[in-house]
Amino acid sequence: MQVHTLLSPDLILTNLKASAVEEVLREISRFMEERKIVKSGKKLYNRLLAREKLGSTALPGGIAVPHCKMEELEAPVLSLAISKEGVDFNSPDGQPTYIFFTAVSPISPPNLHLQVLAAIAKLAKKEKKSVVEKLLNAKTPEQAYEIIRDEEMQEGDEE
Secondary structure, three states, X not given: OOHHHHOOHHHEEOOOOOOOHHHHHHHHHHHHHHOXXXXXXXXXXXXXXXXXXXXXXXXXXXEEOOEEEOOOOOOOEEEEEEEEEEEOOOOOOOOOEEEEEEEEEOOOOHHHHHHHHXXXXXXXXXXXXXXXXXXXXXXXXXXXXXHXXXXXXXXXXXX
C-alpha cells in the first residue's frame, strides 16, 4: 500500500490556517466533510481529538498523523493538510508540525488501518526534512500530490 494511492489532489489542503491542535483537527474535519469523505465533520473531529488525547500523533521532523476509525466508511481515506507557519502539535522533538496526514479507516478489517499508518510512516521516515520541505514549497494540491507520488516511486526503484 502506498500513500499516493489513497490520496488525490482534491483531498489536499495546501494552506491550513489553524495554529493550535484543536483548530487543526477542526479545520481538517470540516475539509473532509466538505469533500463528502465523512457525513459529519463534528463526529470526525471528536474521534480525532479523542485519539490525540491518548498521545500526540506528531512525529519528529514536522509530520503528524491524526487518525481514527469510523463505521460509515467502506475503505480507508486520507487527506493531507500543509501548514506553512507550523503548529505546536506536541511533537516529541518539540519542533513545529507542518504536514498533517489524516487517516480515517473503516472499523473492519482492523489490520487495514495499520497498513495505512505503516504506509504513511514509511513515507515519513524517508528523509523527513526533504519531504517536509518539498511539500511546504508546493503551491497547489496537484504539486503536493506529485511530490508524494514521486517520493514513493523513488522508494520503489530502490527496493
